[in-house]
Amino acid sequence: MNGLLTDLYELTMSAGYFEAGISHQSATFELSIRRLPAHRNFVIAAGLPQVVEYLLGFRFASEEIDYLRSLARLGHASAGFFQQLRDLRFTGDLFAVPEGTVLFAGEPALTVRAPIMEAQIPETYLLAAIGFQTLITTKAARIVQAAGKRAVIEFGTRRAHTPEAGALAGRAAYIGGCIGTSNTLTGFRTGIPVYGTAAHSWVLAFPSELEAQRRLQELLGPETVYLIDTYDALEGARIAAALGRPLWGVRLDSGDPIELSRAVRRILDEAGLREARIMASGDLNEYKIAEIVAAGAPIDAFGVGTELATSSDAPALGGIYKLVEIDGRYTAKLSPGKATLPGAKQVYRFPDRDLVALANENVPTAGAEPLLRPAIIQGRLVEPLPDVGAARSRAAESLRRLPEAWRRLETAAPYPVEYSSGLKALVEGLRQSA
């Protein structure tokens, strides 16, 4: 199903292509990163499994077609168009960068080549699927970078833009370097580690904090993490110290994490619990974590929710999905500030720069990795997509290879992305003929 999960204009245009007799023409659309989100030096692509599932599965049911017929903007389309919609299956090709690939502004994340109707309708879905998950993977990578050797867990489903988005955010954050998520559905679906022990309501549900924490220890043994700030964090730490082993550690969710963690550390150490760990959560982001790390605060792990699951400082990715070829003709948009580059492309990753060239162009590529790979050919999946673990490794490896200036939290000059001579000549030609 899912056919209707698109902008109406994809369907009015499809009707128009049909009426104009061009709906069979082969079109190539490219989904690329127009500009990087604020404060970012790169993005890390994610979301490909959702794209593949959608392309292989989108359909229009009878009652959906009846609905479309009832709309003023589609009511005049011919019966042949609706029949074509009813029979529509994706029969084309998808080329995409694997999940976990670092990308820069101007680079394509995927290319769709299919009869124009099949390639036009997916625009809305593909942009949202890739855009969101790419934002979260990128944000996670920044946070993990700031945390250094300390572990980061994704905690943000409650703040995600729908619970279902939270389940995808957990996966994307893992690709970006988090060690796991609090989202149980994400764990069930993907096998990635899930974390979580107790909230404030646990402490409130018992007549005393001591009783609540004793019960938690009984339940969880060495996995016990006491959330100690329901009433007073230092008193909470003393209760944890009194209960002693077994425990994993304690969690702080309010107050000044630097100061509090030091005081809590002293309480735990004085009780002989040197191996007990301290976790911090509550309105954290990469900058606050960098501060905590720089201060040398004794915090062993971070739980990050809101700002990670919403990419709150950059909650939208400037992705675009543009027609670059139709029926053998190259196309480009020339609007000021929103111009696009024609032609199906390949990105060649050299150790110190990227080269964007036409897919069929002969350029020297020794030592370079071509980033776009076939995922679907003629409507069939080429091979199973890499799993989430492979995507996470690729992200880590991509980041390791990135020179340090671009890995920092601070905004750097753009990474060197060059365009081939063939591509430049093509753009010039189109401008002159426009």
Added chain:
Amino acid sequence: MNGLLTDLYELTMSAGYFEAGISHQSATFELSIRRLPAHRNFVIAAGLPQVVEYLLGFRFASEEIDYLRSLARLGHASAGFFQQLRDLRFTGDLFAVPEGTVLFAGEPALTVRAPIMEAQIPETYLLAAIGFQTLITTKAARIVQAAGKRAVIEFGTRRAHTPEAGALAGRAAYIGGCIGTSNTLTGFRTGIPVYGTAAHSWVLAFPSELEAQRRLQELLGPETVYLIDTYDALEGARIAAALGRPLWGVRLDSGDPIELSRAVRRILDEAGLREARIMASGDLNEYKIAEIVAAGAPIDAFGVGTELATSSDAPALGGIYKLVEIDGRYTAKLSPGKATLPGAKQVYRFPDRDLVALANENVPTAGAEPLLRPAIIQGRLVEPLPDVGAARSRAAESLRRLPEAWRRLETAAPYPVEYSSGLKALVEGLRQSA
């Protein structure tokens, strides 16, 4: 299904409640707005249908329970707990403010009363469902306010945090005052108006802009909206003028909308097309729209995408879901900066202020509307929820009644929200006994 779509700690706590023998105890949780999002003077509640559907439907399937048994943090829970999870149905009560209700910081949006396990597990889902949709309704209301008499259409699915979130954003934006959405699925599901005609790819798909626009006019007749900036907006306007009637108008998606709309207006007027309308889209928000309106630019309608569907200047709602009563005992969190108020509450809306009181408290309420209403009692829906049209009317009416200072885009002093003497006495009592 959907049982696993929650944070793991909701399930570890549930296991703990079971092992401690208190999982049958009646608990009341309250979902409230801790603080308003940045730049907001109010929020408008939305998302209740998703909450009701979830509460009436969440279940744990056998393979999901097998997965939970495999987790270190739940592996030691007893067979009785997993049996209870398998049989779990929501048997409790839900009280909620109707969609379209204006709310302020400190006010509850809903209250769940049920055996603690049934009330604890929904926390994550409910926060995400209400939080996201409330953000979008609120953002839409601000944008519509700025647009004055000009129409606003929601265009943002491609930027939403997953395509499915986009479908909900379309509905939420309509409640907030938009006249419709570009999301076809939203239209199909809810019956709200859907809009859209053509993108840049339409123009690119034909050998010339003139041919593309002529084809569009043939297809859409009086519904035709020419997107005129694929190559050059003024040239695009001249093509529209040359094609003449029938048409609805033209759309500008790049460049300076104030300057361009004036030039385009002249071109259309000189061609005798005074009734042809101009629509603007492209990175708009309430501030840019206010500027356009203040400049008197001849723009008749706005399409707003990215910033609306992500509430980008305030992409997370500080909602909390806290235990306020258990087994007849009042509870509250006292953490600095994150304290909560005990007890099930009611909000009384007077013409010039709100009063938050205990639900069972005797307070003078003449002339006030109690905002929280029963939605589910003992696991059954009390009556069908108001439809999206009723929610939209309620939002409009709520806003009309709000004094002008709080309707403005600029941040005002907090709206007067008072707390009853019974509530204050209860908090004081809990602080002293803590």
